[in-house]
Amino acid sequence: MAEEFQPKILGIICNWCSYAGADLAGSARTQYPPDIRIVRVMCTGRVDPLFILKAFTDGADGVLVSGCHFGDCHYLEGNYKAAKRMFILKSMIKNIGLEDKRLRMTFVSASEGAKWAKVVEDVVKTIHELGPNPITQLTK
Amino acid sequence: MAEKKTKKATAKKETKKETTAQASSFAPESKTARIGVFACHCGTNIAGSIDIEAVQNYAKTLPNVAFVDNYQYMCSTPGQKKIEDAIKEHNLTGVVVAACSPRLHEPTFRTATKEGGLNPFRFEMANIREQNSWVHMHDREGATDKAKDAVRIAVAKAALLQDLIPKKVPVEKAAMVVGAGVAGMQAALDLANAGIKTYLIEKSPTIGGRMSQLDKTFPTLDCSQCILTPKMVDVGRNPNIQLMTCAEVEQVEGYIGNFDITVRRKARGVMTPAEAEAKGIVGGGCNGCGDCEAVCPVIKPNPFEMNMKPRKAIYIYHPQVVPLIYTIDWDSCIKCGLCVTACGEKKAIDLEMQDELVKLKVGTAILATGYELFPIEKKDEWGYKKYENVVTSLEFERLICASGPTGGHLVRPSDGKTPKKVAFLLCAGSRDNTGIGKPYCSRFCCMYSIKHAHQIIEKIPGVQPYIFYMDIRSFGKMYEEFYYRIQDEGAKFIRGRVSNVLEDADTKNLYVMADDTLLDRPMKLEVDMVVLAAAVQPTGGVDTVRKMFGVSCSQDGWMLEAHPKLNPCGTTTAGVYLAGVCQGPKDIPDTVAQAEGAASAASIPIHMGEVELEPYFAQCIEEKCAGCGMCVNLCPYSALSLVEGEGGKKVMKVTEAKCKGCGTCGGFCPGGAIWMQHFATPQIVAQIDAFLTGGEE
Numbered sequence: 001m002a003e004e005f006q007p008k009i010l011g012i013i014c015n016w017c018s019y020a021g022a023d024l025a026g027s028a029r030t031q032y033p034p035d036i037r038i039v040r041v042m043c044t045g046r047v048d049p050l051f052i053l054k055a056f057t058d059g060a061d062g063v064l065v066s067g068c069h070f071g072d073c074h075y076l077e078g079n080y081k082a083a084k085r086m087f088i089l090k091s092m093i094k095n096i097g098l099e100d101k102r103l104r105m106t107f108v109s110a111s112e113g114a115k116w117a118k119v120v121e122d123v124v125k126t127i128h129e130l131g132p133n134p135i136t137q138l139t140k
Numbered sequence: 141m142a143e144k145k146t147k148k149a150t151a152k153k154e155t156k157k158e159t160t161a162q163a164s165s166f167a168p169e170s171k172t173a174r175i176g177v178f179a180c181h182c183g184t185n186i187a188g189s190i191d192i193e194a195v196q197n198y199a200k201t202l203p204n205v206a207f208v209d210n211y212q213y214m215c216s217t218p219g220q221k222k223i224e225d226a227i228k229e230h231n232l233t234g235v236v237v238a239a240c241s242p243r244l245h246e247p248t249f250r251t252a253t254k255e256g257g258l259n260p261f262r263f264e265m266a267n268i269r270e271q272n273s274w275v276h277m278h279d280r281e282g283a284t285d286k287a288k289d290a291v292r293i294a295v296a297k298a299a300l301l302q303d304l305i306p307k308k309v310p311v312e313k314a315a316m317v318v319g320a321g322v323a324g325m326q327a328a329l330d331l332a333n334a335g336i337k338t339y340l341i342e343k344s345p346t347i348g349g350r351m352s353q354l355d356k357t358f359p360t361l362d363c364s365q366c367i368l369t370p371k372m373v374d375v376g377r378n379p380n381i382q383l384m385t386c387a388e389v390e391q392v393e394g395y396i397g398n399f400d401i402t403v404r405r406k407a408r409g410v411m412t413p414a415e416a417e418a419k420g421i422v423g424g425g426c427n428g429c430g431d432c433e434a435v436c437p438v439i440k441p442n443p444f445e446m447n448m449k450p451r452k453a454i455y456i457y458h459p460q461v462v463p464l465i466y467t468i469d470w471d472s473c474i475k476c477g478l479c480v481t482a483c484g485e486k487k488a489i490d491l492e493m494q495d496e497l498v499k500l501k502v503g504t505a506i507l508a509t510g511y512e513l514f515p516i517e518k519k520d521e522w523g524y525k526k527y528e529n530v531v532t533s534l535e536f537e538r539l540i541c542a543s544g545p546t547g548g549h550l551v552r553p554s555d556g557k558t559p560k561k562v563a564f565l566l567c568a569g570s571r572d573n574t575g576i577g578k579p580y581c582s583r584f585c586c587m588y589s590i591k592h593a594h595q596i597i598e599k600i601p602g603v604q605p606y607i608f609y610m611d612i613r614s615f616g617k618m619y620e621e622f623y624y625r626i627q628d629e630g631a632k633f634i635r636g637r638v639s640n641v642l643e644d645a646d647t648k649n650l651y652v653m654a655d656d657t658l659l660d661r662p663m664k665l666e667v668d669m670v671v672l673a674a675a676v677q678p679t680g681g682v683d684t685v686r687k688m689f690g691v692s693c694s695q696d697g698w699m700l701e702a703h704p705k706l707n708p709c710g711t712t713t714a715g716v717y718l719a720g721v722c723q724g725p726k727d728i729p730d731t732v733a734q735a736e737g738a739a740s741a742a743s744i745p746i747h748m749g750e751v752e753l754e755p756y757f758a759q760c761i762e763e764k765c766a767g768c769g770m771c772v773n774l775c776p777y778s779a780l781s782l783v784e785g786e787g788g789k790k791v792m793k794v795t796e797a798k799c800k801g802c803g804t805c806g807g808f809c810p811g812g813a814i815w816m817q818h819f820a821t822p823q824i825v826a827q828i829d830a831f832l833t834g835g836e837e
């Protein structure tokens with residue numbers, strides 16, 4: 001019997017904008033699917049590409065990195081650097097045979113609770129469409 | 141040789157001790173960890189959507205968990221006591237509370253952790269409210285699973301947390317206030333009166349802001365200038381306030397306690413007596429006599445009078461300006477030099493004056509940059525700038541003001557006649573979701589339009605004011621009473637937003653087209669004049685200031701407070717506070733109250749004399765550092781440098797006071813040589829691991 005696919009989605013999000021935005025979605029009781037687990041960092045600049053590669057090799061079906069909008073980074077420009085790294089990383093994961101859509105970088109500000117809910121909804125939908133991470137299928 | 145070795149070893153030990161004075165070691169031990177997990181019900185806020193018992197039972201099965209408990213309200217005193225007692229009784233090495241957001245209660249639980257005898261940084265929070273129960277209210281199973289995962293992830297990190305000691309830094313005994321409207325002035329006065337040296341930075345040539353443009357103020361109807369000018373004078377002569385007009389912040393560096401701020405003082409073209417004296421001109425400098433203005437041949441509209449009155453290229457906005465110093469508008473000055481001659485022996489005017497950059501050091505700062513009117517001509521249907529007799533509320537304030545362009549006689553711009561029927565259109569661009577206007581309520585328009593109706597009734601016999609409204613929001617003390625009073629005075633209130641304003645080309649009279657939603661019928665009303673209660677928006681260009689101070693904004697561009705309810709004056713940048721309309725529309729009483737709050741908040745660190753910085757800064761693991769220097773350029777705060785280490789090897793060094801702990805360097809270092817305290821690689825990796833590979837019950 002085919003079990004229903006329960007995606008494992010990792011969200012690494014910055015403390016000042018996206019984490020605050022996700023909190024706001026909560027205060028506003030905006031509903032979204034629960035298929036995401038959050039790791040908080042102070043800035044998306046902290047996100048080492050190795051974290052993401054590790055997440056994928058350990059079986060994450062999707063990874064969402066979310067930070068402040070450009071120009072609004074609490075640390076001036078950490079998000080630019082993160083965006084660059086994610087861009088390169090996307091082509092890397094494509095090369096190893098993963099759909100690059102599994103990695104998403106978004107920008108959600110502290111006042112965008114509704115946007116956060118939309119982003120998560122969208123990521124969950126994408127991952128459902130893509131199905132399970134092929135690496136886990138290989139190692140099974 | 142042996143001796144050398146020991147020497148080297150001790151030297152190494154010492155450097156290590158120095159660089160790792162914070163974290164006890166770069167390799168935290170999880171094997172001996174004993175974590176206590178506390179799940180909060182938050183009444184039904186969490187327990188209503190999450191099975192707390194299941195989460196608690198699950199937590200018991202996790203590695204390193206030595207104790208598990210739950211409570212109705214973990215943040216309450218008994219809740220915190222549970223943590224303190226459990227740490228002692230069960231020899232805990234770390235604490236996890238599954239409750240609300242760390243952005244709300246991390247400080248609370250850190251204190252409890254400390255009270256229990258642990259280092260406060262051995263605490264980790266699992267957010268199962270804002271990011272769980274509240275957003276999955278109807279999916280108990282999904283929410284409970286997510287809560288279990290969140291606890292597992294938090295425990296994994298908690299097992300690797302280390303003792304950290306916050307860095308204490310001294311606080312400069314000075315503050316800065318940016319913007320000198322009533323908010324900035326009040327904040328500056330409070331700070332100054334608390335004995336704090338305060339720099340008040342205002343971009344225009346005088347202080348006072350919008351309030352000085354108002355005629356009377358609701359609901360008491362005191363004359364705005366009469367209550368404001370004494371305050372302006374107080375600001376001008378307070379020895380603790382250094383007022384800088386024609387000035388703007390150009391650069392902000394540093395952190396709470398130690399902001400290094402560069403201010404550009406724009407060349408005013410005119411010297412104060414003090415400036416003249418400094419240049420050796422005895423008894424010189426501007427005394428506000430106005431001899432220069434009289435001879436200046438250039439005539440320009442005065443923006444203070446909403447461009448309805450002329451001024452010269454050398455000008456003051458109005459007679460009560462503080463400081464009373466003339467200013468040259470370089471864009472219109474033709475440098476004819478007539479003013480220089482007229483000024484004579486005072487030698488106050490310098491047509492070659494240059495901008496000046498001033499560096500200031502302050503401990504805390506308050507932003508109070510205020511607002512401007514939304515350009516209501518964008519809402520074409522209301523006819524502003526299309527029809528002469530449609531004016532904005534601020535133009536009305538000047539037109540009705542005794543010192544205004546018409547000497548307080550309200551006249552129609554088209555023919556100078558006194559209007560007999562005046563329509564006030566509320567929510568012009570406010571509460572407007574068309575995408576052109578502003579979705580929010582501008583909060584003071586209802587009240588000032590009611591005030592306007594009163595003002596014309598008082599001044600023009602037989603006049604009829606009409607107020608077109610969606611809802612009247614008379615929310616403040618004595619406001620509702622004021623509303624009734626003006627109704628009794630004869631103002632007509634018509635519920636229904638205006639759809640269109642049309643003009644009779646011959647008479648220049650206006651037709652207001654609306655739906656009367658109480659009588660449920662369309663209406664068309666001919667009036668002599670229309671006053672638009674235009675929406676307000678943040679002052680133009682203020683985004684630059686906001687970003688320099690690291691303050692976020694709401695979707696509408698208003699500066700974002702740290703917490704809408706519990707920290708309405710603070711921001712997420714320690715040491716930076718907000719006052720007045722820059723944080724969101726509010727009337728004068730609320731503005732002043734917030735300014736006093738901000739001043740109090742800003743004075744606390746200054747009076748404490750030192751503040752603790754969160755010890756989230758980077759450390760270099762010298763053994764791993766290849767000395768490539770790639771991180772050095774990545775750091776936005778120039779906190780990193782390459783120095784010569786042992787045996788001539790180059791290693792990175794962190795200047796801790798400069799590092800803000802963003803981790804950009806740590807996310808990059810190819811050798812993994814950077815240890816981001818509290819967000820160290822092993823800690824984050826453990827979280828990811830716990831999520832993806834742990835979790836089978």
Ligand SMILES: Cc1cc2nc3c(=O)[nH]c(=O)nc-3n(C[C@H](O)[C@H](O)[C@H](O)COP(=O)(O)OP(=O)(O)OC[C@H]3O[C@@H](n4cnc5c(N)ncnc54)[C@H](O)[C@@H]3O)c2cc1C
Binds near residue numbers: 319341537722
């Ligand atoms: C038509 C009208 C009538 C009103 N009537 C009433 C009333 O009767 N009663 C009442 O309670 N309220 C009334 N209000 C509201 C009142 O105007 C505000 O509550 C009050 O002025 C807010 O003061 P503020 O200091 O926050 O902002 P502002 O008065 O806007 O002051 C901001 C100051 O900051 C300066 N500034 C801006 N950007 C910078 C920068 N980058 N660097 C340096 N300086 C900068 C500006 O030049 C300005 O001096 C009315 C408003 C309007 C529009």
Ligand code: SF4
Binds near residue numbers: 764765792809811812
């Ligand atoms: S990037 Fe890493 S290895 Fe290179 S200097 Fe910085 S800390 Fe050392």
Ligand code: SF4
Binds near residue numbers: 779800
């Ligand atoms: S964490 Fe690194 S990049 Fe960020 S401020 Fe500190 S030293 Fe600079």
